[in-house]
Amino acid sequence: MAARIVYVDDVLYFSFKKHTFTAQIAQGGLIWRCTWQKPGHVAEKAFQTAGSIQNQPHVRTFESLTDWTETCIQELLDEYHTRYSSWKRVRHQRTDQPMEIIYKHYQRSHPKSPVETKSILLYEQIAGQKNAIEKLQEKVAKWIEWYETTHPNKPLPVEPITSKEEPVSEQHAVQPFVLTSDTGQYMVLHRMNEIAPDECVSWLKKNGPHRFQNMLKNVKQAPIFEPVVEGTDNWNDVDQATSIRFIHDFFNN
DSSP states (O other): OTTSSSOTTOEEEEEETTEEEEEEEOGGGOEEEEEEEOTTSOOEEESOOOEEETTEEEOOOBSSHHHHHHHIIIIIHOOOSOOOOHHHHOEETTTTEEHHHHHHHHHHHOTTOOOOOOOHHHHHHHHHHHHHHHHHHHHHHHHHHHHHHHSTTOOOSSOOOOOOOOOOOHHHHTOOOOTTSHHHHHHHHHHHHHHSOHHHHHHHHHHHHHHHHHHTTTSSSOOOOOOOOOOOOOTTTTOHHHHHHHHHHHHHO
16 A cells, blocks of 8 residues: 555455355555345355444454455354465456456565564454444434434424535636646646556666656746655645655655
């Protein structure tokens, strides 16, 4: 996930003896929101029962592909004497590639990347809290539907909690997309990093950011590379600092 190859909420799936299993990627690379589709049936939820431990919400997650696939095969199908190659069989839905191919791509593009340390316990707690919030939101929605059906034309006794959205000014909405801005360069490099052949990405990295600037020499306003500063990347709505760090990492990895 740190390499921006797979993302939160991406779907993984695999099949075993005509049974199809799916799951989603959660924060920290955990696997959750599993489903199980029997032959000739509609997919149903699996391992999604929420619980609590010492008043803390908990939902089942898996730390690895092997953990997930073996649990599905053993606990749902009662198959205990099978060797299943998870990395070869599990596919990433968005790219339609086996996870083994995606991992090899990661190794080629990040040959010297240090192993990222992460707190699995923290991400498990986040998943539990997120699942609990979603369950509460579902219950509130069902209660509102019941009340409006039972008491038509009557206002709700309690105002629903809604997040306030900042109004978007018309001037901000019509701002042009500037290729030479930090965000513009990020969009170009990020897209190339996803779909361009490895040799093209390697050539661009080899020639460095100055050659990249020369490739944009026909643009009236020359691109400016600001100094890289430390900070937390924001991928939901990429800001300028995140764009600058991505450009720096692209040409230095």
